[in-house]
Amino acid sequence: MTESRQRQNTVEYFLQDIEHHGRNERTADAYRRVLSDYKAFLEARFGKTPTDASYRDCMAYVHELRTTHSKSTVATYASYLNRFYSYLVRVGHADENPMTVVLEEMNESIESNPTRRDVTLPQMRSFVTEIRHPLHRAIVVTLLKTGMRAGELCNLDLIDCHIDHEATTWQPRAHIAGRPDSLFVSAEHTYGEKSGGERRTASNKRKRETVVPVDEELRTALVRWLAVRPDTNFTGPSMAASEPLFVGTADSWGQRLTPHVVHHVVEKYAREYGWYRTGGGAAENVTPHYFRHFFTTHLRDRTGDRGIVQYLRGDVASDVIDTYTHNWGDRVRNTYLEHIYSLSV
Structure with a gap:
């Protein structure tokens, strides 16, 4: 049987293996x-087969399930x-697992996981130092310094970034x-x-909007990224409202x-550093969500103020958030x- 034919019957082969095992x-x-x-679902909605499905297709299916099934x-x-x-x-019928990111977003929790890989601050500093690409460094530093989700980072628009520097030419x-x-x-x-x-292409799972401070290290990473950021094809009256901060x-x-x-991007560097293994779970692999966990744990331990960490993560409900919104400066x-910890060696 040809490889093309085998790929068309991946579901059937998988079910046979399930029974054989x-x-x-x-x-x-x-x-x-x-x-x-x-x-x-894939055939009706997108005209695709399971081997052609992307992360977005999987998310669409999960979203569809949520309308009729329990959590x-x-x-x-x-x-x-x-x-x-x-x-x-x-078995070599797919290059990657599009469900990895979907499950990562579904399994989020503010509580620390005692079985999760323990990365020390000095180790994280060494890891970040190895990242030279301006976009990749800006991504990793933003995630580590703010605790935001990968989807929230992707949804950032230029007007969501206010840095007092000549690299920013727009009105926040x-x-x-x-x-x-x-x-x-x-x-x-x-x-x-x-x-x-x-x-x-992603949801911001925040209970309320959040203003996150930018320290000198994050500011430097963002300025270096903005200096080389490609021009985009965003045009029209809504350009200023939706032109993305981070682009490919x-x-x-x-x-x-x-x-x-x-x-x-995160997997690439984590794998090179020995922090990511194909088949490894959340307890072993360093992913964008691990950075959220790292931020939560370290900043909570340093400040002793769980409320501020919850505010920065976007977890604080409306009856509490006003305390932090109105007194944001102090x-x-x-x-x-x-x-906030330093990521410089």
Whole structure:
């Protein structure tokens, strides 16, 4: 049978292997139902097969499941897809697992995981020092310094960045116009929906909007990135509202980054550093979400103020957030700048 034919029958081959490895009939039937539904969804919605599916296609399917199934059922079905794609990677029928980023976003939690890889601050400093590419360094430093999600980083627009430097030639949005050296993280962007005239590829899972301080290290990384940032093809009346801060410098030249791209940037360096292994789980691999965990743990321990960390992460509900919003200069910015760790060796 040709390789093309084998790729067309990946679901059938996977189900056969499930049975050969001793899975009971009930489990095999559950996999069959989910994968058959997934296959039909891809064909009807996108005209694709499972081997052609991207991270965005998987997210669309999970989003569809959420409209009719409970949270626990969605998580179970997502785990089935993850195992299926892990199988395709192992047998050479797929180059990567598009469910990796999906599961990472689904499994977020503010609580530290005692089984997670323990990276010390000196080790993280050495890791960051090795990253020379202006875009890649800006991505990693932004994630480590702000604790934002990969999708939130991708959704940042130019007007969400206020740096008092000649590299910034635009007018920042009103929320941060009087707050130089800060980033604005919206709570409005939703996957698949238009925002600022552009259909977004990721959701900002914040309870409320957040103004995040920018320290000298992050400021330097952003300025160096802006100095080489490609021109984009954003035009029209909504340009100022949606032109992305982070855009591609390779295949997707000048286009807004996606969480999938961010994940692969981090994976590239983590793998080279021995912090990422194919098949390794959240307890072992360093990913964009690990940086969020690193930020949470270190800043919470340094400040002793869980509320400020929750505010910066976007986890604080409306009945608490006003304390930090109204006293942003003293309570948040000053505390942050006093305690945020340095990433310089």
